[in-house]
Amino acid sequence: MAPSSSNLFVVLREARRTNSVLKAEHMADTIVPLLKPDGTVSEAFPNNLSALFAIDRKLGDVEPCFEPKPYLLDDAAKSLLAEYGVPSSADDTRDKTMNSLMYFLGVGYQVSFILAYPWANF
Numbered sequence: 001m002a003p004s005s006s007n008l009f010v011v012l013r014e015a016r017r018t019n020s021v022l023k024a025e026h027m028a029d030t031i032v033p034l035l036k037p038d039g040t041v042s043e044a045f046p047n048n049l050s051a052l053f054a055i056d057r058k059l060g061d062v063e064p065c066f067e068p069k070p071y072l073l074d075d076a077a078k079s080l081l082a083e084y085g086v087p088s089s090a091d092d093t094r095d096k097t098m099n100s101l102m103y104f105l106g107v108g109y110q111v112s113f114i115l116a117y118p119w120a121n122f
Helices: 005-019 049-053 076-083 094-105
Strands: none
Touching: 049 094, 076 094
């Protein structure tokens, strides 16, 4: 049986509060699962920070060039957001989608583009 909307709100708020204190030094610490509106947890829900940061990540994401290219997004992060009813755009980069996902989960990190050539002036 699905929880009432007020109970679901409390559960989500507490899960996000708990997730907000996760630290990079403890990548294996469990992310508290968030319930979907039907009261279940997605099978694709990442169980820790390592799993979260690995979503849609591939070797060679950043090509060695002077013109930074946006990440090409696979569908895992976007699908997870959709399962929870969080809107996203088809044009969103991996970084933007991951930031939306981490914000939704309550995880206090942001993904940002790291310049492959820090010595280059653009």
